[in-house]
Amino acid sequence: xxxLTVIGxxxxxxxxSINQAWMQSVGEGMQCGxxxxxxxxVCVPFPYLHQCSQxxxxxxxxxxxxxxxxxxxxxxxxxxxxxxxxxxxxxxxIVGHSERRMQYGEANETIALKAGAALDHEITPIICVGETAxxxxxxxxxxxxxxxxxxxxxxxxxxxxxxxxAYEPIWAIGTGKVAxxxxxxxxxxxxxxxxxxxxxxxxxxxxxxxxGSVRADNATELFAMPDIDGGLVGGASLDAQxxxxxxxx
Ligand code: PGA
Numbered sequence: 001x002x003x004l005t006v007i008g009x010x011x012x013x014x015x016x017s018i019n020q021a022w023m024q025s026v027g028e029g030m031q032c033g034x035x036x037x038x039x040x041x042v043c044v045p046f047p048y049l050h051q052c053s054q055x056x057x058x059x060x061x062x063x064x065x066x067x068x069x070x071x072x073x074x075x076x077x078x079x080x081x082x083x084x085x086x087x088x089x090x091x092x093x094i095v096g097h098s099e100r101r102m103q104y105g106e107a108n109e110t111i112a113l114k115a116g117a118a119l120d121h122e123i124t125p126i127i128c129v130g131e132t133a134x135x136x137x138x139x140x141x142x143x144x145x146x147x148x149x150x151x152x153x154x155x156x157x158x159x160x161x162x163x164x165x166a167y168e169p170i171w172a173i174g175t176g177k178v179a180x181x182x183x184x185x186x187x188x189x190x191x192x193x194x195x196x197x198x199x200x201x202x203x204x205x206x207x208x209x210x211x212g213s214v215r216a217d218n219a220t221e222l223f224a225m226p227d228i229d230g231g232l233v234g235g236a237s238l239d240a241q242x243x244x245x246x247x248x249x
Contacts, residue, residue, distance in 0.1 A: 003229070005039045005207055006038065006231050007043060007164075019051060023059075034060065038230075039062065040247050041061060043065055043126075049063065063091060068114050068123065069082070070110055082120060091124060092125075094166075095115050095118065096148075098130055098173060108152070112151060119156075126165075127163055129152075130145065132170045153194075153198050160195070163206065164208070165208045168210070169212050173213070175212075178222075181222050181225055184222060188228050214232070
């Protein structure tokens with residue numbers, strides 16, 4: 001049985017005072033009881049990791065980062081290594097988010113190296129894949145996602161089982177245009193079948209979560225799908241009450 005995982009992705013948002021208030025509200029909300037057998041996390045900007053790790057010390061909410069370097073240490077200005085994140089108590093790291101693929105030219109090969117670096121330091125990589133609107137509209141969505149997944153399989157092999165894959169159709173990110181639950185399920189199924197071509201165990205056990213305009217009012221239907229193992233929540237995770245409602249969905 002795969003655990004349902006709900007992760008917030010704050011992107012480049014937050015401030016010391018906003019974070020404090022958010023952590024307090026979510027901490028209190030979680031103490032009132034959360035469905036059993038689920039994992040919850042939040043990926044915050046690097047400068048806030050230390051503050052948030054302290055605020056989360058006695059919480060069931062796990063800390064995440066939004067990226068990680070493929071390198072261990074050295075002359076890589078601006079990069080943050082997995083060992084540094086581990087020291088901050090980070091348990092998840094997003095890699096290959098479409099915003100990084102598109103705005104910073106991140107390639108599949110780099111993303112797989114980043115995921116490997118995270119795994120080396122007991123951090124669960126959340127590997128993002130997803131098609132553009134053009135690819136979806138021209139019937140090439142599965143082909144586009146397959147290419148991204150294949151590249152991760154070839155580098156990470158059976159270490160993939162310790163990763164999460166986030167299927168995030170690019171046209172659904174931050175647009176309010178959520179994929180229908182059936183459309184998302186079909187892609188999650190396709191990813192799982194592709195992984196089964198490589199290894200049945202990996203396919204059966206890996207968590208595949210959905211991202212792209214997840215909100216409290218669509219989460220229940222999405223999470224009820226057999227191959228959807230939770231969500232990666234952007235905009236809606238900035239609101240503590242909305243995030244709690246998604247975690248309860
Ligand atoms: P969104 O973002 O929920 O705001 O669409 C999801 C993501 O980019 O991870």
